[in-house]
Amino acid sequence: MGLQAALHLIYPPQCISCDALVTTDFGLCGHCWRETPFISGLVCDLCGTPLPGLDPGHPVHCDDCLTVARPWSQGRAAVLYADNGRKLVLALKHGDRIDLVRPMAAWLLRAARPLQQPGMIVAPVPLHWMRLLRRRYNQSALLSGALAAAAGLDHCPDLLVRRRGTPSQEGRDREARFANMSDAISPHPKRGARATGRHVLLVDDVMTSGATLSAAAEACVAAGATGVSILALARVAKNA
Ligand SMILES: [Zn+2]
Ligand SMILES: [Zn+2]
Helix, strand or coil, rough: CCCCHHHHCCCCCCCCCCCCEEECCCCHHHHHHHHEEECCCEEEECCEECCCCCCCCCCCCCCCHHCCCCCCCCCEEEECCCCCHHHHHHHHHHHHCHHHHHHHHHHHHCCCCCCCCCEEEEEECCCCCHHHHHCCCCHHHHHHHHHHHHHHCCCCCCEEECCCCCCCCCCCCCHHHHHHHHHCCCEEHHHHHHHCCEEEEEEEEEEEECCHHHHHHHHHHHCCCCEEEEEEEEEEECCC
């Protein structure tokens, strides 16, 4: 009997969401899988939000991305920020469920397939150090690190830094969110140079208006990146 089989006798694999017994480690049970809104089918090429209709064979954009200039070239998201997607993101962010990083990295890897290009460098959206102290980890950096390892890409967890603490984005409308974030993120004084001449894949846990990702993407360009793509674990969709 292998070690894993022996361990499974003592610790049978459980669903990462509801603790039901499942057959493989780091998986969802059938019920929770159906309750988790994984994004598939036609999506906005800039933010990954699902769109109605069939793939027309060329990139399409959602109303938001037609209205707001996005300082990146392509974007995707793994799940909708709704139902079990929301529950799992919150468990990672506030519930110390670091064990979720591994299955989530697999979801990110699948979503990132259309974005991947050789030589790109992966970086997370940074947390301000005050918030980092309180939370002890940057969930986006855990996700970006696991994704980079799975994809065989370089990872730079501190490519970007928060220049100042920003009040919570919650309860702000779109314009206020962009104003709140402008100039809040800049390249790391030393590590920022790693983006020079390269395409950056920026990773965040949740994308709402895109204001934080915009500030981060602009900082990558300021660091000399040739291009930026963005990847969110969860996308807040208007009708979700
Ligand atoms: Zn379950
Ligand atoms: Zn979009």
